[in-house]
Amino acid sequence: MTSKALRIIREEHRALRVMLHSMQRLVDRGPALDPARYFRCLRAMLLYIDEFPERLHHPKETELLFPRVLARHPELRSAVTRLDADHARTQQAVKGLMNLLVGWELLGEERRPVFEQAFALYRASYLDHMDAEEQEILPVARKVLSADDWALLDRAFEANRDPLTGLYPAEGIYEDLFTRIANDAPMPVGVGAA
Ligand SMILES: [Fe+2]
Ligand SMILES: [Fe+2]
Numbered sequence: 359m360t361s362k363a364l365r366i367i368r369e370e371h372r373a374l375r376v377m378l379h380s381m382q383r384l385v386d387r388g389p390a391l392d393p394a395r396y397f398r399c400l401r402a403m404l405l406y407i408d409e410f411p412e413r414l415h416h417p418k419e420t421e422l423l424f425p426r427v428l429a430r431h432p433e434l435r436s437a438v439t440r441l442d443a444d445h446a447r448t449q450q451a452v453k454g455l456m457n458l459l460v461g462w463e464l465l466g467e468e469r470r471p472v473f474e475q476a477f478a479l480y481r482a483s484y485l486d487h488m489d490a491e492e493q494e495i496l497p498v499a500r501k502v503l504s505a506d507d508w509a510l511l512d513r514a515f516e517a518n519r520d521p522l523t524g525l526y527p528a529e530g531i532y533e534d535l536f537t538r539i540a541n542d543a544p545m546p547v548g549v550g551a552a
Contacts, residue, residue, distance in 0.1 A: 363423075363511035364496060366518065366525070370415050371488040373522035377403060378481045380547035385477055387544070388470075397463040399542035399550070402535055404459065406522065408452045409532070414518040416445040419491070422514050427495060430502040437494045444487045451480050522547075 381403050389396035424438045458473040503511070521528040521536050528536035542550035 361500075361508040361512055363508060363515040364500060366515040366523070367415070367419075367423075367496065368492065369523040369525060370411065370515075370518065370520050371492065373520060373524075374407070374411050374415075375485065375488065376546050377406065377522060378484060380543050380545070381477070382481060383544045385474060393463075395542055395550075397459065399538065400459055401456065402538045403543060403547070404452060404456050405535065406539060408456070409535075410518065410520045410522065412449050412452055414520070416449070418511075418514050418518070420445050422511055423499065424495070426503055426507050426511075427499045431498050434495065434498060437490065441487065441491060441495070444483065448480070448484060448487070451476075455480060 381400065384396070384400055384403075420442050424442065428434055428438055455473070455476055458469070458476055461469040462473045519526040519529075521532065540548045540550075542548060544550065
């Protein structure tokens with residue numbers, strides 16, 4: 359069975375892969391040309407990750423998707439335990455990255471390597487995490503979940519309305535944040551060079 363929720367989960371993963379790639383390009387480039395714009399852009403990108411993937415995407419996997427898949431396919435217990443642990447860890451890690459970034463911005467280059475290392479780890483583990491969900495969980499979910507499960511999951515994931523997927527406009531308090539990212543972030547997320 360295919361569902362809107364499955365499509366949204368894959369689109370949100372794709373959006374986050376693109377965001378992490380764009381952030382890595384920015385981190386590699388460094389703040390030389392326009393530090394104020396550079397750091398503002400990286401902060402906006404981290405805030406996006408905190409507000410959308412961390413606050414909306416992951417909790418719905420942990421609370422709604424994984425338990426339903428496990429109920430019908432308990433063999434996935436160890437994979438789900440690992441992925442749930444990732445969710446708990448990255449939620450804290452993104453806040454830690456924001457602190458490390460502000461340290462680099464306000465205390466100078468001496469604090470750059472610690473941010474770079476933490477971001478590289480975060481990015482690599484996140485990419486592994488999404489690959490694991492797509493390879494180990496979603497194909498099983500497609501087979502074992504019921505129409506009622508999908509109706510609930512479709513409603514839940516449709517409510518995320520993550521503008522970075524390209525499926526929804528940036529609205530309300532997020533309008534300025536996404537305009538800033540679109541203008542200042544490098545390709546493929548935006549058109550800027552920050
Ligand atoms: Fe996840
Ligand atoms: Fe996910």
